[in-house]
Amino acid sequence: MEKRESIHGQWSSRWVFVLAATGSAVGLGNIWKFPYITGENGGGAFVLVYLLCIAVIGVPTMMAEIMLGRRGRRSPINTMRHLAEEEGRNGAWKYLGWAGVAAGFLILSYYSVIAGWALAYFFRTAAGVFTGQTADGVGSIFSSLISDPERLITWHTIFMVMTTVVVARGVKGGLEKAVRYLMPALFILLIILVGYAMNTGAFQQGLEFLFTPNFDKITADGVLIAMGHAFFTLSLGMGAIMVYGSYLPQKASIAKTTVMIAIADTVVALLAGMAIFPIVFANGLEPGAGPGLIFQTLPIAFGQMPGGELFGSIFFMLLVFAAWSSAISLIEPMVAYQVENMGMNRIKAASWTGMTAWLLGLATVFSFNIWSEVKPLSMFETFADKTIFDLLDYLTSNIMLPLGGLLIALFAAWQMSRASSLDELAMKDGFFFKVWRVLIRYVTPVAVSIVFLNAIGLISIG
Numbered sequence: 001m002e003k004r005e006s007i008h009g010q011w012s013s014r015w016v017f018v019l020a021a022t023g024s025a026v027g028l029g030n031i032w033k034f035p036y037i038t039g040e041n042g043g044g045a046f047v048l049v050y051l052l053c054i055a056v057i058g059v060p061t062m063m064a065e066i067m068l069g070r071r072g073r074r075s076p077i078n079t080m081r082h083l084a085e086e087e088g089r090n091g092a093w094k095y096l097g098w099a100g101v102a103a104g105f106l107i108l109s110y111y112s113v114i115a116g117w118a119l120a121y122f123f124r125t126a127a128g129v130f131t132g133q134t135a136d137g138v139g140s141i142f143s144s145l146i147s148d149p150e151r152l153i154t155w156h157t158i159f160m161v162m163t164t165v166v167v168a169r170g171v172k173g174g175l176e177k178a179v180r181y182l183m184p185a186l187f188i189l190l191i192i193l194v195g196y197a198m199n200t201g202a203f204q205q206g207l208e209f210l211f212t213p214n215f216d217k218i219t220a221d222g223v224l225i226a227m228g229h230a231f232f233t234l235s236l237g238m239g240a241i242m243v244y245g246s247y248l249p250q251k252a253s254i255a256k257t258t259v260m261i262a263i264a265d266t267v268v269a270l271l272a273g274m275a276i277f278p279i280v281f282a283n284g285l286e287p288g289a290g291p292g293l294i295f296q297t298l299p300i301a302f303g304q305m306p307g308g309e310l311f312g313s314i315f316f317m318l319l320v321f322a323a324w325s326s327a328i329s330l331i332e333p334m335v336a337y338q339v340e341n342m343g344m345n346r347i348k349a350a351s352w353t354g355m356t357a358w359l360l361g362l363a364t365v366f367s368f369n370i371w372s373e374v375k376p377l378s379m380f381e382t383f384a385d386k387t388i389f390d391l392l393d394y395l396t397s398n399i400m401l402p403l404g405g406l407l408i409a410l411f412a413a414w415q416m417s418r419a420s421s422l423d424e425l426a427m428k429d430g431f432f433f434k435v436w437r438v439l440i441r442y443v444t445p446v447a448v449s450i451v452f453l454n455a456i457g458l459i460s461i462g
């Protein structure tokens with residue numbers, strides 16, 4: 001086969017791809033979302049299901065997604081169209097690329113709002129706002145932030161501009177340096193936070209909450225949320241990893257890079273959990289507090305520990321960077337498509353895309369204040385108290401990403417020939433390749449389908 005190259009260029013090495021993909025994977029999902037959904041879903045059993053989903057569904061699907069990207073060497077829409085043609089399959093597969101673009105938009109719209117909170121917290125911590133505060137004080141600082149639409153819009157706007165600027169300049173430029181130094185720094189700060197958590201007197205209780213599975217506490221919906229989060233945290237199911245794969249040099253091993261990314265991502269999430277839950281229990285807070293959880297817990301730690309203003313502001317700055325390197329991957333598929341098919345340059349494409357996602361983000365901003373009582377699907381029991389933000393998150397994480405991931409797995413496993421996969425994964429036809437084939441052909445699709453069917457049983461009109 002002729003070896004293609006993407007018109008958008010290539011990563012300078014496999015290592016840069018690992019950094020970029022890790023930058024995409026590690027973000028708000030690990031530090032903000034994982035702890036709060038774990039808290040809402042009862043802890044240990046939820047964590048166990050999530051870890052299982054990473055191993056059995058996430059890793060094989062990530063390999064499939066990178067493989068398709070590298071073989072297609074185009075934006076996800078064109079990659080799907082082209083590979084379907086090359087393998088003699090139905091042209092409708094390109095709509096999978098479109099669905100991914102839509103999911104990316106929706107996710108970025110709220111992702112940017114939450115990243116804005118982290119940005120606000122960077123300045124607050126640096127200014128010493130949390131020093132010596134009680135849990136109550138920290139809680140009311142958070143409430144006053146989210147109840148003010150103007151402030152939320154300001155931070156959301158700043159973050160969206162940051163994202164658009166990087167995407168406009170091409171994601172390959174500055175990303176490498178940022179991820180190479182800032183990810184390890186984030187890791188060290190999380191260890192410092194875990195160290196603080198060890199001295200709260202509730203470390204044991206926190207660990208038990210996270211790691212002792214109690215299956216009475218998990219529901220069918222909880223299992224769906226755990227699976228959805230496995231896709232979300234690894235950036236799977238919408239073409240972000242596919243488009244990054246399209247810039248991957250030909251010879252790099254997809255299996256090894258995938259395992260590295262999955263491990264790094266999981267470790268960051270577990271460290272965040274180990275830092276947060278001891279603080280929750282030591283201060284008599286509620287693990288199921290929802291999306292504000294880290295903003296109501298970590299500042300307590302920074303307010304009390306020596307050097308907390310410095311550590312705290314560095315922490316929130318690094319969280320912003322982690323969110324930034326994730327956000328850019330959410331619109332890269334769209335921007336690559338606009339450049340390929342609509343004759344736009346990157347600056348114009350990124351500006352349009354960023355502006356549209358920004359506008360949609362206002363719905364999330366208002367979900368926390370003036371629209372906090374707007375519950376559009378209140379006729380369904382499962383969605384009865386979900387705000388627009390909750391619904392956007394549910395629709396994307398728990399429906400669009402797993403469905404996208406399922407279709408990616410099905411395409412890679414059943415539509416692409418065995419020979420093409422073997423060639424593209426650059427693996428030997430041995431044990432590991434056979435394991436991957438079994439996982440992607442049978443285990444992943446069946447597991448995703450069961451979780452879906454199980455959860456559909458839940459959606460009854462109340």
Ligand code: TRP
Nearest residue numbers: 025027028029232233235240326
């Ligand atoms: N994985 C990122 C996080 O955990 C978010 C993200 C970036 C994402 N790109 C994605 C989620 C693509 C789903 C699909 O914060």
